[in-house]
Amino acid sequence: MSARGLTWDHPRGYNALAAAGGPVTWETQPLEGFESAPIARLCAEYDLVVLDHPHLGEALAEGCILPLDQVFEAEDLARIADAAMGPSFASYAMAGRQWALPLDAATQVMALRPDLTEARPTTWDEVLRLSGQGGVALSLAGPHAALSFLSVCAALDAGLDLRDGGWVAPDVAREAYDILAELAAHSPASTAALNPIGILNHMSAQDDVALCPLIYGYVNYAAPTRAHPLRFANAPRAGGRPGSILGGTGIAVSRRCTMTDALRAHLLMLMSETAQRGLIPDNDGQPGLAAAWADPRINAAWGNFYADTADTLRAAAIRPRHNGYIAFQTAASAHLRDALSTRRPAAQAVDELARMFHASIEKAQA
Template structure:
């Protein structure tokens, strides 16, 4: 029996469904051993390095440009059946006409709140700013999330990020408008949360002794919707009451190293992971967050998650895809630091525009190299 090594991310949502089903598949003749890396590694570690050591890699779509340029992955579109997936899940893993990862988990930036203190979530960015003035609000800005929040705010204004090598990620109207929306909230936001990743921020929202009670844009984690102190998730803010929410999709797909032979047994296992039946009846009960439309629209799955899926479905269906040029993940980190500088008043909007343009061009140079 061939042994395959897989790498996922170290959170119950990313780890438990894979680890807990591995034993079942070992009995069927498919031996997959899953390791896990921290969230920060998942967001930043080069996929080409991981693909040299692992057969299967659970990844986020911004890494595709680097991985494809390095020849680290192999196309997996032939493994996908007739299943439908929420939002731009499939599109986010499609590059150069090929599908490079199977949608395993779907997530996007949504709002999170303590329902006892914020009974009704703000619908618009104007309402978010008003709530921030009353206290209890903070933005998710650590790591890449400042830039992703800028992208989402721009998308709400009708100016989503551009996934085209050489083109500015945001046009001037999107950048100016989005920065204004975020800055208005940030000026009144609670201090002390800027260094926290989304998981740590959601832990604070769930902690009734912590003053944080609302985050307008943060990646949704179904695991926080359960338990004695659940977090209540809802749609991301809109520019106006009648416009769509603005959000930047995340989630994960499972990719296959270019050096790995996909035999019939491995193909069967991978198809099983993303099948509607697995996504509806296996992934959710093992702390996972499915990607299939069938699972997100399943009343039983939704009820078990305290309405997490129905409350955020509109947001993920309108979510946008990040740039995926080679070099983008590293550029994303540097650009996010520039967004934090702008929100804190250390640089001007024009300086931010120039720094974002610099990072765009850095991605293009990496793509050509």
């Protein structure tokens, strides 16, 4: 009997899973659904669900996914943990247990059109100077206003760790907001409503955006066969680490799933080094294991995407994961877009963000 799986409708999210065959029939949902659809509803319909780590709090509160120690042997999970790229495996650990396999690793990095700019900024000060010349876009649509804000905060505060309910220090938040406000004032209107896929498609096809300093990296747009391949680089720094908020995807097993030996073996195959260095990157996927990111063959095929952004992924911060964080992320992004468009003062804008965040924590604990 075939298991029913749900992933997202981009070549990076679907093609390799489809090419793997096996005992899973994969269906897709749009990126916006992947980012915000209620996880309990999806788990009621599917045996396997590809999700992002901020959904864990909601999933655990609903009791709709299985802890993986009930699915796999401890030595299999330990092997994957040791082999995972950066914090990808750790991002799916919560309440003392592991809840998803890190199929795909990603974080916010810098995207450039090398035929339009020779600039290779490495700091936020350099990005700000460059933005005054035009052609520097921000990713602010959907949840990405909040994610861009948090990434700048992570550059300013090398110790920022949001996974257990902490929030950003007020002085860091104000400085991060001011950086975004200056960039937003120069960001082209043509990309304002676009999600990361839309921005990268736009950059590949149009000539008005030469650089986006923070956008979730998609290896597909670095393919040398594209008419205008993009170059990806580490996210900007502010004296410490390249600031970025972890993305990527994990495969979770829903409570409705009847696990078979064939399905268990198939999932372990997807997380094997053989598949992660072959099947996954050869079919438009973005591997979750460190060995694939360091593989010279893979880097040569994909414009050095992996080697050029690996430092950012290793340093990426994990988002909050409490029940209600997804709703906060949506509301915070809308608040930030409004604050940036109306040029609201930094203190006022970030004080409201902090209030919203702490209210979401209190609601989760009620």
